[in-house]
Amino acid sequence: MKDRILKLTLPLLLVFFVMSCSDDDDNTDNTLTGTAEVHITDAPVDNASVKGAFVTITDVRVNGMSVENFNAVTIDLMQYQNGSTKLLGDLEVEAGDDTEVTLVLDYEADVDGNAPGCYILTDDDEKHGLESDGNEITLDEDVEVIADTTNEIIVDFDLRKTVRSSTESEFEFVSRTALENAMRVVNKGNTAEINGMVSNRAEADGDVIVVYAYEKGEYNEGEENENGEGVRFAGAVTSALVNNTSGEYRLTFLEEGEYELHFASYSRSDITGQAEFQSSLTVESLVDLNILDLELTSAVNLSVNVMITGTVNQ
Known part of the structure; x- marks a missing residue:
């Protein structure tokens, strides 16, 4: 009788053991993760009267989760240009090629409680408040987070595209x-960068030269005109000021791919100090490259x- 009970019990125990192991396997988390370090940078603004561009950030999220080691901060974006960045925080996230980053801005007050929270500081030390129709800015792009490594995720704020002037205000955020x-x-x-020198700037008819990087085939003459948000060359991936003294420029954090460069000149307004568009420029490459x-x-x-050879619309 005992032998019979044992023969019946052993198969049942074996089935229970196999099912338990199967459940354990199902519950094992095999998700690959990587560390996402969130950094912020900016493309230069071309207004001579701008002394600083401050934003107050109260939260940074990656795929909906707040980054660690972050406290609310008020940052002068103009201190982080030409490849310079500021680390905001980091977070362990699921590896993959679809990373969502959210910045939460405070328009009302900076970290010291002073108003406003986001503003342009002009050379007369006046603060010009900036705000938009929402304070959570969500950037959902195909950015790959690589497993088992530290990934430097760069958020390019790009003041040239995000701050405009209007009849109501000299400075304001776009929508x-x-x-x-x-x-x-x-x-x-x-990413990589494009850098170089611009010579023969006497052929330009303005005080400032800006170089724009476009994805190949995405530029057309209409880019010279202001779009509905009051921004020229809105389709550019990024842009850079050409140094007035050295002629140097740097276009940073460009993802691999095919690009084309376009150059334009601006003049400073004696009244407002703002850069007013003059013309697109014709240039000739001084190296064996097609710009x-x-x-x-x-x-x-x-x-x-490159060397400037003339203007396009004169």
Whole structure:
């Protein structure tokens, strides 16, 4: 009798053991993760009267989760240009190629409780408050987070695209939707830069020269005109000021791909100090490269020296 009970019990125990192991396997988390460090940077603004551009950030989220080691901060974005960045915080997230970053802004007060929270500081030390129709700016782009490594996720605020002037205000943020479209997010490990020198600037008819990087084939003459948000060259991936003294420029954090460069001149208004568009420029490459067909690969910096030969719309 005992032998019979044992023969019946052993198969039942074996089935229970196999089912338990199967359940344990189902509950095992095999999700690959990586560390996402969120950094912020800015493309230069071309207004001579602007002394600083401050934003107050109260929260930074990656895929809906707040980053660690972050406290509310008021940042002068103009201190983080030409490849310079500020670390906001980090978070362990699921690896993959669809990373959502959200910045929560405080328009009312900075971290010291002073109003406003976001503002342009002009050279007369006057604060010009900035705000938009929403304070949560969500950037949902195909940014890859690589597993088992630290990923530097760069948020490019791009003041040139995000701050405009209007009949109501000398400085104001564009709409929240335009903010989200103007700002970009990249993984630094998958980016490169274009740099170089601009010579013969006497052929330009303005005080300031700006270089714009476009994805190949995305530029048309209509880009010279202001769009509905009052922004010129709105389709550019990024832009850079050409140094008035050295002629140097740097276009940073460009993802690998094909690009074309376009140059434009601006004059300073004696009244407002703002840069007023003068003309697009014709340039000639001084190296064996076609500035309308530049190929970038990750972590490779491309040097492109050009000479201004004239203006387009004079």
